[in-house]
Amino acid sequence: MNAFLAASPVLSSILALGFGMRSLHAAMLGVVAAIVAAIMAFPLPATEIGYASLKWLPLVAEVVLIVGGGLLMSEVLRHAGAQAALANWIKGRAGTGVAAVLLVVHGITPFAESVTGFGIGVTIGIPLLVFMGLPARQAALIGLLGLCAVPWGSMGPGTMIAASLAGIGFDELGIASALLSIIPFAITGGVAAWLISAPGERGRALALAGVSALVFATVVGLSNLAFGTAPAGALGSVAIICLHLLWSSRRAHGSEPLLPIGRRALQAYGLLLGGVLVMGAVMRFGHLPEQWRYLASPALWLFVAALWFCAGRPPAEPWSRAWKAWLQVAPVTALFIFMGIVMAVTGTAAYLARLLAEIGSGYLAMSPFVGALGGFVTGSSSGSNAMFAATQAEISRSLGADLLLFMATHNVAAAISILASPGKIEMAIQLAGGDAAFQRRWIQRMAIAVVMAVVSLLAVVNVLA
Template structure:
């Protein structure tokens, strides 16, 4: 009975989302209220008002880490979008190559990870899918490829989900970032192959296997290297820039023959036009480069790093909470927004429109994430998490490592957010790992990777995709296909985890 009661907060989330078909915002609020009722009524999990307030406020503080970054990430995106920056990027891709498969590769492992790493919130999908339609792909294919392109979610909004997971689980951020990157290597390759298959079938995989393997391995290896030697927060941005550069180099090499055989006059005209477009693209990309260089400096210049970590810090020891405001990526996204406004001379009307849109999207995220984190904290304070972890440990033992990816995947599937999933399940996963003797950093990384990669199959996100691409009648088919793709990713995570268990440092 104690186990069933302890599981009720998770069950209530599931019922609200799938039975009552409520939004993540309302589901979070209702489930938080249900959790309060349980700890107020059921004697075994009863805690006093002071502990309830303490756990709830700690939930707010932890979610603020993500909210701080996400607000300016979303504002940055809307500023760029409202001045036509995204359309410029789309035109550049269209003019760079007429090869649809190379366009897909560039979008899936170049542009989409870049947008997701800086903005988060699945915004990359909302841009990639319309671009694919504009490039001539049928809407169902565009929606499917757009969802699959969300392969960099663990590093979305400068890794806010990973940061939250590390904070809640008490895991070193670098360890969690590197662990997630290693686990994700086969996932990156898998998703890019799936994208190529969705675009043009099995024959397309055979024709583009060299390019697919080269770019996905480059993306994977640079992701690990940047997590180790630069910073977790910046890894997604840097890896997507590297993979984009490799894609563009491949495109240039493949088009060199046609350029050489072209008429000299036509060639000169083309170069002139390309130069104009290059200037435009460089200007559009300059805020991304400015953001990258800024955060790069804060992580690798010791004097700068030490100053930012020691000053303007919110420190609340009673809640085990500390946030260096100027060291956080959120501050540098804010500075990047100012840079963008200045460089593009954005009008007050556009700024105001961008702010309103950002607030409209941001507020529900903050409330829902806060409720999910608060539920997790209340469950820990009331001993529910311990009871579930103990039962899972007794039931599965070390075999729990094969259950862990499904728990993370369910979290991502339910909430559509790696931040929300990590808020709900990281504490449970880490406590269960402690009970079973499994490596904490590996289990936390599995939770982070599985929850992030499962977000693309979230029903609400799929519904958004169907609406965005005007294929509402195909929503069930789209959900089924993406869910099967995500299941394949979860199975790959299990396989990779099994291998890692035998690698020194994880065993």
């Protein structure tokens, strides 16, 4: 009976999503199941409940504020035409071919995803690919492949949740995830290069994809070391963008200049990154108390950058759109986090972990697939980590595995799987237009194949470590 109760929060959420229930309702069902399990089999004293609430409330608040800031920034840029201005300028400079496609997969889409999140990178990358002349189904799939750096999406709330629930450092998990991310970076870049290159040129195309992946992973890793996890994805993708634009500068002499609204958008992105980086450095070198870390949080600087862009007065339409989107996304994220917290503090996760740990070392190969399942069904690394991170961490401890590496494989697997989630597939098809809707099955199969390849290699790493 206890085994059923311990597993019921996760199983009920997954089954609810599988049967087509809204994410909010699935998350609520998981929370109710977690509370029922705690009352019936894993009771906790009232004093412990109060202590846990105070301990975890700042994390929940920070994550939902990051969600809100990312959505607001995306909407004010879109409404002002800044995203379109940037896209047109990049299109004029990037040209076509393998290098241009890799610019989207390892540069533009990850950058947009890193500073805003929630699939916004796809809304910028796919129109660029269509403009380059790619068939609709290729544009949709390759646009999805740009969701390869989701551990740093929206400045990393998903990774923050995993680190907090597992009891390890945010930056430590970011660095370990960066080392493992050479796998998704190489596979997504390789698939994109293979798809758009002629048969006789695929060797060179794959070599270029490998170099791009290596540079991307290296800069992301070094950025984690130097500046922390939050800005690392954005800095890594900026490096790819700059390298490509420098390489293609000879072809860009006739391109149109960037419009003023586009320049202001770049300044807003610079303010966002600069604020996080500078305040992060102040925290590190000034040895300020932990409570001051929120001055370096994206939860603050996303709002600062968005409000600066619109001179402190967001127009009614983007404000309304961001609010409506936040009401859909934030409660789901918060509820999944709450479910994970209840499972962690009541001992439900530890009990479930002990049961799963009886599988023995064989679970090392299963673990990344568990993380990927969560990312697929929730369409969010934050959702997957909130559902599974506490349990995965307990299993790692029970098996005596390296906790940091174990959680890094889980984190990267949960992140890469969202590119195959039904919601992201639908978004990509709508953006690509043309005959993409008739190629839905091909796009879905290819996306799942990419995810399975990445997760399988992560499982191998887990087993061999």
